[in-house]
Amino acid sequence: MSAYVLLARKAFRRNLQYRAAHMANNLGSMIFGLIYIAIWQAAARGGDAGPYDAQTLAWWVAFNQVMLWVAVFLPHGLGIPEAVRTGAVSLEMLRPLDYHLLVISRELGTVWYNLWFRTLPLALVFALAIGVYVPQNPATYPLLVCGIVLAVYIGLCQQYLVGISAFWTVESRWAWQLTNTLQIVLSGFMVPIDLLPAPFNHVARVLPFAPLHHDPASIYLELAGAEALLWPFFWAVALTLICRYLTAKARRKLEVQGG
Amino acid sequence: MAAIVEARELTKVFRVAKDRRGLLGALRGLFSNEGRDVKAVDRITFEIAPGEFVGYLGPNGAGKSTTIKMLTGILHPTSGEVRVEGKSPQRSRKEVVRRLGVVFGQRTQLWWDLPVRDSFELLAAMYQVKPEAYQEILKRFDEMLEIGAFLDVPVRKLSLGQRMRADLVAAWLHRPPVVFLDEPTIGLDAVAKGRIRAFLKEINRTEGTTIMLTTHDMDDIEQLCSRVIVINHGRLIYDGDLEGMRRTVGAxxxxxxxxxxxxxxxxxxxxxxxxxxxxxxxxxxxxxxxxxxxxxxxxxxxxxxxxxxxxxxxxxxxxxxxxxxxx
Amino acid sequence: MNALRLYGRLAAASLRARMQYKMDFLMSTFLYGMLTVSDFLMLAAIMLRFREVGGWNIYEVGLLYGMSWIAMGLYRTFAPELHNFDRYIVYGEFDGLLVRPWPTLLTLLGRNFEPHRLGAAVQGGIILWISVSHLTQAGVLDGLDVAYIVAASIVGALIPFGLSLFTATLAFWVVRTGELQPFTMYAPVTASQYPLTVYPRWLRLLLSSILPVAFINYIPAQYLLGKGGSVWSLVAAPAFGVAFVTVAYAFWRLGERHYHSTGS
Structure with missing residues (x-):
């Protein structure tokens, strides 16, 4: 158990070195957020947005802008492609640790870092700009925690799949970019997915991207209840199975070819 | 004969800022004057006559590459002056570098993904070499360095020795009167080194190119240079022939x-x-x-x-x- | 003219180099296309649902969106290395540009031409074409206006180019500038896809001064669509673009001088 925690702590420290550069990047994220908020508010003021009024949409954008840093903006393939390239991966797989769990916990260090140095400063700025939505129903809080944890885990698993693909292809960079684009377009990050034009709204509902943004945001803004955890829960289980199946295949490939 | 390369009281002082990390640190560094001065090159004076083959020596960090960077107009001296063919690379960089060839041994100036020939053509265009002159020089270099065999191979697929040969041709395409070579034999095997030395000797003799060479390979010096300039801690400590150096040191x-x-x-x-x-x-x-x-x-x-x-x-x-x- | 010919040769060579990796080329074209589509999807979601934003209808916003993407796409295609310039300082490759008998910026721009970025300009062009033809039919725009819009979209590339030149020049002092780009480039250019009036006052001020993306499209479009402004705004937009790049280039020269005295 402690080995996993140690790995996470190391990742946290590594990130800490670049916090000044990250703050400059935060400035960009902040402006992006404020721009999207202004656009949505202007749009919502002019017409019917169903359950989303101007203020709700502003909170929606702000919430997802900060979620981005814990669920979506993760390192390319969680560092696996680099380890495959250098050959370090055979060493890591030989350790008496669970590889899937090892990689995920190592990246949790990065997520933890992002939470403090990306999410928190951005959240403060947005709070000053548009205020904070305080959920009324006490039951919302545990549900929200579950939603966020599932979002982080699903985001990590998707990135893990990108990484593990490096065992079979030389260029996993494309898989990474493709995944990132889908995670932004079809997750409800920019637009609540029921506002997407058909057929995108129907497709996005069942894909594993909505749990990253749409579902936790719906819970936070109390637009949905516990039922918004069904799809995330399903995808967390499904992705776990896929990850573990591919890890076993990768390990076998490594054993056959000797790295 | 008038000197083709002159350095007079050449001095370069770098300001080493207090250790600052990252972007914010650098930004803070913009507005503060903390730090200390380091003299990388300290009042160096020499003259090089046309056609000379000069070895420029010194231990790592002695100020060799800082000097070369000042002679080629990349860096400007803190004080003192550089003249190449009587012109200052500081004041008329483009005019001066048109008459220079430069080879950095560790870094290629060729286009990584393009065949060697394409790089040559681009450089010929950049230096406005006439087509006939270009064809002629290519033929001559092929005789000396046998580059014909890999002219159509992308640079990334060349061996280190082939790449260095191509880089040398690239530096000489516009027939510069002065060429600066920074560690041209680094990392090469004995055969490749020998080939490059033979070429440099030949081109120095036939074209009369003035060559200034920095190297850590003493065989380079012994076989090629009629004169050596040695610096240490930014100061010139010896300027003369090899024999004289032996005498001075009393080894x-x-x-x-x-x-x-x-x-x-x-x-x-x-x-x-x-x-x-x-x-x-x-x-x-x-x-x-x-x-x-x-x-x-x-x-x-x-x-x-x-x-x-x-x-x-x-x-x-x-x-x-x-x-x-x-x- | 000589300089232009050299740029042409350099660009042609880097195009050949890129074609060596065909798969890579096709994939990057496809992915860059997807990226631009994600922007469009948000626009479509807003406009189809709400019909208008800040008093501008779908075709009017389409006009802004098209002009913005044409400008950005052209800039990304023709000045790709400027975008990654900090790399040249980090790895000391700037020295290699200084030993060439041409202005450093020219030698830099001719490298790694990225034709797949043109896809963004084409995508923007399609949206612009649809929007403009509706606005012409509705009698809002006439032929002369359309000619102006096309020319202004191309000249508009000067604005992202100038922004990028400013950001790149900072690398002479702070070395790593990649993290600044979301603030200086991506966010403002995204903002220019919507009418300036939707933003709060301070943001409007920022977007028409230090990060002057309003001059790509909003300032002339506002006048052409009869939403205010004067006929002078038609002159102001390209004039500002030229002035902006001139100042940015002066800044670049200053950075170059700084490099001459400190090195990397």
């Missing part, structure tokens, strides 16, 4: 003699005995104090000599001593 010459019979004890005299085995004795002596003839005469008092072998001091040894002396 020991060695003498190995064989007597007709076995010597019981080593001969004693104004030398140090390096080895003594049966009839063979090797001694080291200071040539600035004693002539070889005197030492031989002294040695022959201990018995009849059958054979004499004399070795000049190893150049590597000389340089090493020189660096140490001025520390």
């Amino acid at each position: 020991p010459s060695t003498l190995r003699v064989e007597y007709t019979r076995t010597l019981e004890t080593a001969p004693r005299g104004p030398w140090t005995v390096l080895a003594h085995e049966g009839a063979a004795v090797t001694v080291a002596f200071d040539r600035s104090q004693h002539t070889a003839a005197a030492v031989i005469a002294e040695l022959s008092r201990y018995g009849e000599l059958r054979d004499i072998y004399m070795a000049e001091p190893d150049i590597e040894n000389v340089i090493e001593r020189m660096y140490r002396q001025v520390m």
